[in-house]
Amino acid sequence: MxxxxxxxxxxxxxxxxxxxxxxxxxxxxxxxxxxxSKPRLINKDSLTIRSRVNLPKGFKRVNYAKGSFQNYLRNYKLKPYGTKIINYDNSQYYWQKGHIGILDITVPKNGLQQCADALIRIRSEYLWDNNRKDEIGFNFTSGHYCSWKKFAEGYRPIINGNKVTFKKTASVDYTKSNFYKYLNLIYMYSGTLSLSQELEEITEVKDLKIGDMLILGGSPGHIVMLGDEAINSKGEKLFLLFQGNTPAQSVHLVKNLENINISPWYNLKMNAVIPVSNFTFYNSKFARFK
Structure with missing residues (x-):
């Protein structure tokens, strides 16, 4: 008994x-x-964030310049509709009812690419693809900055508790394969806590844009990214959200389970309770990559 x-x-x-x-x-x-929930705004045959989701009545998409991070995310490629969320070990995630799309981004088998890491990777790949490699760099949770440029030059962190120094111990290597080794290092020593401390805080809804993030820094914490943006004649905004997760798994575009009438769009508010798939953000905070 x-x-x-x-x-x-x-x-x-x-x-x-x-x-x-x-x-x-x-x-x-x-x-x-x-x-x-059967979202009425979904185009099941479409393979980008923008084309997968239609606009609610009275809304139009906010324009962004070609080559911008915002335009890059909005047109991010998706896998076919109905693709399941897969964990890093190739098992299916237990919750398959909260998403309407899987971003076409691999899930490393090492298990390191969790929620913050997935967004770090997407941001880094954008900078790489747009010849802005020197801007790739992130803080460790200790606060020490680690750039792709120094890593490519052969510098590696020597970590002793909270003390971090960098020493040249490897050959110069600017290849894409070495770039992913750098990202694995960042995944190990960075996360929602470090991002919450280094990112620019957004304090008003009107200032939110694609690429900004809803974040709870901590261990555990969580973070999601705004993947598309629409506005109406009153200036009211709606957003699409996508996330990685723990365990490391497919990055996915989420439904809005609180308001199925506009799902998967979200009407975001500051300092609010915002449920996202199977996680709830309390006293929501927003941030942006610098």
Whole structure:
């Protein structure tokens, strides 16, 4: 009897943690919404973020220049509709009802590319592809800055507790394969906590744009990126969101399970409670890559 009771309590705790301490009735509602929700704004045959999702009535997309980070994200390639979220070990993620698209980005088998790491990679690949490689660099959680330029020149971190120094211990290597080795290093020593400390904070909804991030810095923390943006005649904005996750898994464009009438668009607010798929941001904060 005691063994059965212990098992029951264990399962309840696991469910609570998976849904970030949502009340049980809300967890059931989320599962139900994910099952029955059939977003009317979806183009199942389309293979980019922009073309996959139609606009709600009265809204138009905000224009961004060709070559901008915003335009890059909006036109990011998606895998065919219905593609499942896959973990780094090639297993299927347990929650398949909260997304409407998978971004065409590989999931390394080492398990390092988690939520913040996936967005770091997308930002870094944009800078790489647009000949802005010297701008690629991120802080470790310790606060020490690690740039792709110095890594390519052969400098490696020597880490002793919270003390980090850099020493030239490798040959010069500017290749793409070495670039991904650099990203693996960043994945190991950076995350939502370091990003929350180094990124530019956005304090008003009207200033939000594609590429900005909704962030909770910590261990654990979470982060999602704004993948598209629309506006109406009143100046009201809607956004699409995508995320990586823990464990490392497919980067995916999420549904809005709170408002299925505009899903997958989100009406974001400052300092609000914002549920995103199976995670809830409390007292929401937004940030931007510099």
């Amino acid at each position: 005691k063994k059965n009771l212990f098992l029951l309590l264990f399962l309840i705790v696991v469910v609570a943690l998976l849904f970030h301490f949502k009340p049980l009735n809300k967890t059931v509602n989320y599962i139900a919404k994910g099952v029955v």
